[in-house]
Amino acid sequence: xxxxxxxxxxxxxxxxxxxxxxxxxxxxxxxxxxxDQLERLRxxxxxxxxxxxxxxxRHQDRPYTLDYVERILEDFFELHGDRGRADDPxxxxxxxxxxxxxxxxxxxxxxxxxxxxxxxxxxxxxxxGYRKAIRAMSLADRHGFPLxxxxxxxxxxxxxxxxxxxxxxAIARSQAAMARLSVPxxxxxxxxxxxxxxxxxxxxxxxxxxxxAIYSVxxxxxxxxxxxxxxxEARKAAAAFKPDAAHCLELGVIDRIVAEPEGGAHTDPDxxxxxxEQGIRDALEEIDALxxxxxxxxxxxxxxxxxxxxxx
Amino acid sequence: xxxxxxRVDVEVESKRADEPVQGKAHPNTCPGxxxxxxxxxxxxxxxxxxxxxxxxxxxxxxxxxxLADPDSFVEEDAELxxxxxxxxxxxxxYTERLAEAEIDTGLGDAIVCGAAAIEGEGCRLAVxxxxxxxxSMGSVVGEKFVRACESAAAARVPLVSVAASGGARMQExxxxxxQLPKTVCAIEELHxxxxxxxxxxxxxxxxxxxxxxxxxxxVVLAEPGALMSxxxxxxxxxxxxxxxxxxxxxxxxxxxxxxxxxIVPRADLRPTLARLLRLFGKx
Numbered sequence: 366x367x368x369x370x371x372x373x374x375x376x377x378x379x380x381x382x383x384x385x386x387x388x389x390x391x392x393x394x395x396x397x398x399x400x401d402q403l404e405r406l407r408x409x410x411x412x413x414x415x416x417x418x419x420x421x422x423r424h425q426d427r428p429y430t431l432d433y434v435e436r437i438l439e440d441f442f443e444l445h446g447d448r449g450r451a452d453d454p455x456x457x458x459x460x461x462x463x464x465x466x467x468x469x470x471x472x473x474x475x476x477x478x479x480x481x482x483x484x485x486x487x488x489x490x491x492x493x494g495y496r497k498a499i500r501a502m503s504l505a506d507r508h509g510f511p512l513x514x515x516x517x518x519x520x521x522x523x524x525x526x527x528x529x530x531x532x533x534x535a536i537a538r539s540q541a542a543m544a545r546l547s548v549p550x551x552x553x554x555x556x557x558x559x560x561x562x563x564x565x566x567x568x569x570x571x572x573x574x575x576x577x578a579i580y581s582v583x584x585x586x587x588x589x590x591x592x593x594x595x596x597x598e599a600r601k602a603a604a605a606f607k608p609d610a611a612h613c614l615e616l617g618v619i620d621r622i623v624a625e626p627e628g629g630a631h632t633d634p635d636x637x638x639x640x641x642e643q644g645i646r647d648a649l650e651e652i653d654a655l656x657x658x659x660x661x662x663x664x665x666x667x668x669x670x671x672x673x674x675x676x677x
Numbered sequence: 678x679x680x681x682x683x684r685v686d687v688e689v690e691s692k693r694a695d696e697p698v699q700g701k702a703h704p705n706t707c708p709g710x711x712x713x714x715x716x717x718x719x720x721x722x723x724x725x726x727x728x729x730x731x732x733x734x735x736x737x738x739x740x741x742x743x744l745a746d747p748d749s750f751v752e753e754d755a756e757l758x759x760x761x762x763x764x765x766x767x768x769x770x771y772t773e774r775l776a777e778a779e780i781d782t783g784l785g786d787a788i789v790c791g792a793a794a795i796e797g798e799g800c801r802l803a804v805x806x807x808x809x810x811x812x813s814m815g816s817v818v819g820e821k822f823v824r825a826c827e828s829a830a831a832a833r834v835p836l837v838s839v840a841a842s843g844g845a846r847m848q849e850x851x852x853x854x855x856q857l858p859k860t861v862c863a864i865e866e867l868h869x870x871x872x873x874x875x876x877x878x879x880x881x882x883x884x885x886x887x888x889x890x891x892x893x894x895x896v897v898l899a900e901p902g903a904l905m906s907x908x909x910x911x912x913x914x915x916x917x918x919x920x921x922x923x924x925x926x927x928x929x930x931x932x933x934x935x936x937x938x939x940i941v942p943r944a945d946l947r948p949t950l951a952r953l954l955r956l957f958g959k960x
Contacts, residue, residue: 521888523908524917528926531936532907533887540861541893560845560854561888561907568858582845582854582885592767592847605765606850616762618851665862669823671855672816673762 410611412604419585419603421577422556426631428638429488430457430472430515433555436638437645438463438470444501450530453494455486455522456566458501460510464646469505471498471566472515475556489522490562492535498566499542506546511649514552514566519584521562536565543568544665547657551648553623553641554578555630558608570664571648572618574610575641576625580618581608617671621648707731723943732900732943734880736782737789737806740839744947745793745802752791754824759786759817763850771848774810782809786817787842790825792832796951798958800837801829805886807841814886815846819856822890826863826872835873835957837950840891844884857889864893873957875950878905878928878937896953898941899928905936 410418421427434441438461446452458471473490476482498514505512521532543550543566552569558580574580583591585599588606613619623644630637652660706713709731719726723743724733735743741750758775765771779785787809793802803825805812822838829836845853864874876894878887881904888907891897899905906913906926914921924930928940941949 521907523912525913525919525921525925528906528908528913529930529934531934533883533905534892534936536888536907537857537861537890537892540858540889541865544858544862544865561857561885564854564857565888568861580851580854582850583847588847602767605763605767606847607763608851613851616850616852618855665866668855668859668862671859672819672849672852673760674816674820675758675760 408611409615410607410609412600415603415607415609415612416600418577418579418609419599421629421631422579424629424631425477427556428630428634429477430470430474430517430555432634433515433638433641434459434461434470434472436635437642438468441470444497444504447493447496448500449493449496451491451493453486453491453497454484455488455518456490456494456498458497463511463513463642467508467510469501469510469512470515471501471512472555473518473562473566475517486522488518488557489520490518491522491524491527492530492532495521495535495539495565499539502539502542502546505548509548511549511551511653512543512546512569513645514550514569516552516554516558516563516567516580517556517578518559518562519557520559521565533561536561539565540568544668545661547661549649549652549655549660550664551645551652553645554580554610554619555641559584568664568668570652570660571620573621573623573641573644573648574613574619575623575630575637576610577629578610579608580610580613581606616673704733707733725943730901730942732880732902734807734841735943736808737784737804740804741789741791741793741802743943744795744837744839744950746795746797749794750791750802751793752789753828754790754821755785757785757817757821759815759849761848762816762852763848765848765850767848774848778809782806784809786821787812787814788818788821790821790828792828792834793837795837795947795954798951798954799832799834800954801825801832801834802837802839804839805841807843807881810846811844812840812842812886813844813846813853814842814856814860814889815849815853816856818846819859822860823863826860826867826874829874830867830870830872833872835875835954836867837875837877837954838891838894839877839879840882840886841879842882842884842886842891844886854885857885860890861893864890868895875953875957877941877946877950879903881905883907883909883926892936895957896938897936898939898946898949899931899937900946901928901940901942903928905931 441461443459457474473488475488476485550569551571552567553573585603586596588602589598590596610622626633626636707726710729712728790803874894876897878899
């Protein structure tokens with residue numbers, strides 16, 4: 366229903382356009398602002414388009430973290446284990462080279478076939494995964510390596526052992542570790558950005574999101590089960606909480622959308638990887654020049670203003 | 678039977694009155710032992726069952742009365758209200774749910790913050806209220822918590838947080854999720870300014886609040902029997918089809934697994950916080 370809001374804006378716009386510019390720049394500023402709003406309204410993804418993104422983000426052939434790693438990084442060396450308890454295959458970390466420069470990579474990893482899916486726990490990390498991520502972050506900071514995080518998870522694993530091992534605290538501490546880093550950090554949502562399990566490793570100087578990725582506070586099914594009391598209403602839920610890239614950009618949650626090949630990243634993983642690599646390179650270039658203290662200040666300042674309050 | 682006319686059959690009446698309403702117990706009936714209390718009886722005992730020690734939920738203002746020195750609490754940022762950035766509509770509009778919650782609770786959102794003293798030790802208090810939309814964290818809760826951190830740092834006093842939350846507020850979508858890193862960054866800033874944070878987890882503290890600021894206290898305390906899990910027991914049972922232990926996610930099991938510094942019965946909470954505030958004040 367673009368109708369009502371658009372009509373209201375149009376009415377105000379035509380009224381303003383017809384007025385003599387007595388107030389000079391102030392009025393023309395208002396005019397621009399409304400025109401801008403109208404354009405965004407037209408560009409706003411529809412409920413169908415949002416659901417298409419949900420399906421593409423979860424597509425079984427969609428490239429996963431390691432598919433991008435082998436196309437973007439040279440000489441990737443995977444680092445295993447949280448040095449406390451276990452190695453979590455749902456979240457991979459490692460060292461690699463980008464344009465001849467060493468970077469630390471971390472990302473959720475889903476599996477392609479049933480066996481690997483089970484091994485990777487469908488990309489749902491245990492606290493051990495987040496502790497391994499924290500370990501990789503500290504390593505990056507110690508050696509001045511930029512950190513690249515790829516986000517692709519339905520969420521942190523909701524299991525008995527995961528709770529016993531401190532899932533909530535691990536997610537909180539992973540975010541805190543990212544907030545503390547002095548090195549440049551870039552996060553990219555490449556598939557499902559599912560709730561706490563996603564944001565745990567997505568507190569970055571620049572947050573990119575692929576065109577058909579989703580980033581949300583809860584899964585469409587979970588939201589539908591709670592608010593509609595029917596998981597089958599997932600489409601309605603997704604249309605209501607708007608997890609698509611365009612809305613995330615609009616709300617200031619991400620910094621840039623990375624285009625995908627026509628039809629989605631899975632149709633041409635090589636092309637998708639090239640686009641993603643360019644996005645990462647551009648983002649790094651922007652933040653590389655900044656003083657480390659200033660970079661961290663800007664990162665925190667970005668999160669400081671997130672959210673929308675009623676104007677009083 | 679003329680002899681029975683005008684007689685009140687007490688037995689029958691009391692039986693009818695005692696019949697439990699299907700599904701929901703009376704809020705003053707103890708889920709632990711079934712004892713029932715008048716409201717003033719419970720209030721006088723800090724809303725702890727005198728019989729079995731079950732800790733009933735405490736509303737934010739009552740919690741502040743329990744913890745802060747009389748008349749020491751000065752509320753801050755009470756005027757903040759939620760917007761509806763997504764135009765969210767499930768079975769009802771979000772704006773309607775907000776208005777209803779405000780009327781029901783008398784609160785602007787699910788957290789009350791301000792300056793206070795506990796046994797004479799100055800601090801900032803940030804107390805959540807589960808009665809306001811399940812204590813869910815949206816933009817207002819995040820913003821008020823961050824301001825409480827900033828206010829604590831500026832006043833050079835510790836921040837005492839009392840959490841009670843079902844998690845992030847779905848109706849604010851991704852912006853609710855962003856309150857996790859937002860509050861986490863605020864605690865980083867508080868810590869860098871030399872400030873301390875004491876975090877108290879009360880029943881329940883789950884989801885996004887547990888996965889952000891509530892877990893990051895310099896000292897983390899919980900009330901007995903408080904559920905503190907990232908995912909709720911129902912979700913875990915459904916996902917894993919595991920039989921969950923009776924103490925799943927409770928403070929007691931979290932203490933055993935090393936996620937808590939102490940479990941503090943409500944009657945000891947005020948003196949315990951005062952003790953910690955004194956220790957942190959001696960740097």
